[in-house]
Amino acid sequence: MFNHCADPSLVDGLSWWSCYLTTGKHINFYQSFLVVFALLLLTVPIILAFGFAGALARRSRMLPVRWFGLGYTSMVRGIPDIIFFLFVPIAMDQGIEYLRHQWKCSDWLEPVRQGNDFVVCTAAKMPLGISPQWVHETYGFLLATLAFAIVFGAFAANTLHGALGAVPKAQLETAAAFGMSRGQIFRRIHLPQMWAYALPGLSNLWMILIKATPLLFLLGVEDIVYWARELGGTKTARFAYPHPDWRLGYFLVLLVFYLGLTWVSEKFFNNLTRRVSKGQTTIGGTV
Amino acid sequence: MKLTTLLTTAALATGIASASMADAIRMGTEGAYPPYNFVNDAGEVDGFEREVGDALCERAELECTWVTNDWDSIIPNLVSGNYDTIIAGMSITDERDEVIDFTSEYFPPDPSTYVALAGYDGDLSGAVVAAQTSTIQASYIASSGATLVEFATPEETVAAVRNGEADAVLADDAFLADIVNASNGELAFTGEPVSIGGGIGMGIRESDTELKDKMNAAIASIKADGTLTALIAKWFDGRMVKY
Structure with a gap:
């Protein structure tokens, strides 16, 4: 990046650091912080959508829909996250490739599973083998996002389901007495009041989501943990910037980053809780 | 093109x-x-x-x-x-x-070698030896009678020797040679190289x-x-x- 970095063996002290911290690998490290933010921003709407769908399904008047909602929440909540994170991307990937295979290569006679191998025709590969690397990475990232959304959506569904049930019945009965339709009662009375009860649970979920982002690393996405481990590892003389095992330092940076992120989030949720509970008949609403 | x-x-x-x-x-x-x-x-x-x-x-x-x-x-x-x-x-x-x-x-085929802290002269057949998971070295140690500790990355196997969790690490000679050279005398080869794998x-x-x-x-x-x-x-x- 800087001109004086052309020959790393000649620099030392501060200029060594200025060169070291701007290597291509470090730039990748800095960019991977964006991956974490992208994951958070992308998953939250999907989590809320899944959460609402799950909560409403559990309150549905149709028994099969209710079963579906209950099945979704209890299945995801009852299975360890890590197993789900490992299962969903592989299953999704092979499922998508299998469907594309059926669609694009229907004349293919060989079985898809040959011994240990999962083989689909070249045109059914997802993404295609010739796609540039960033397409592969984005695809992997999106599968990971979906896994996060499914898991956290189930928790959100449970929280929202509980919050919907916590709104005092008298409120809804009064609304009905005013002649509101079911839809109006839900939109104008039930939903706005629900937030006061849902927020503590949802903010908790957000914190857990932040802390779960390093699971991306487990799914092969090159996130901050991946680069911290990679950069921190011992660098022998084969590298331009040799150094001993510095993983402790790099992980310390991550520690501070996560602590900062959760601290800011907590402030934000405290404010939000105060706002939505104004005028509520809860303890939070009376202060 | x-x-x-x-x-x-x-x-x-x-x-x-x-x-x-x-x-x-x-x-x-x-x-x-x-x-x-x-x-x-x-x-x-x-x-x-x-x-x-x-x-x-x-x-x-x-x-x-x-x-x-x-x-x-x-x-x-x-x-x-x-x-x-x-x-x-x-x-x-x-x-x-x-x-x-x-x-x-x-x-x-390349012999695998042991690396330990400099000055280590214990008996490797009864020692605690680190190796990377699912490597030929790991299966060799497991069948040799020594105690095997496995790690996901090569980096961690060497770190285990440095912090005393393992007595020695077994890996490909070429990988360890660099590590030993860079350790300023802290680490050294020990025992006899073993020929495993094709x-x-x-x-x-x-x-x-x-x-x-x-x-x-x-x-x-x-x-x-x-x-x-x-x-x-x-x-x-x-x-x-x-x-």
């Missing part, structure tokens, strides 16, 4: 699965085992296997993309089709050969015989004209291997 790109683009645009699509393959490596393979300061895959792989792709007229994958899941991800080859210092063993296929070797070959899906044949031909070609001998000498301190 331009023409192939044009043709590939045309094939893509019209959605025709032509032969040119098969000419792009993905090379899977670990990227954490210098000098075999590592991610250099620019963030790119580098090392002996990078140069061998690029040479092979050129001979076989394939367009290769390099991807890194954790050692733990490197075989499952090959089998499920995330990439098309494993080129990651993987010794050819019967156990692995049941799951995937190997090309002929591009690196001869040579290093490229892992390929069993169903992918076409690619295996192409790569075998390419390996024979770089062996015949001395390219491989020169690359081994370059990355392994002037070691001479005759093919």
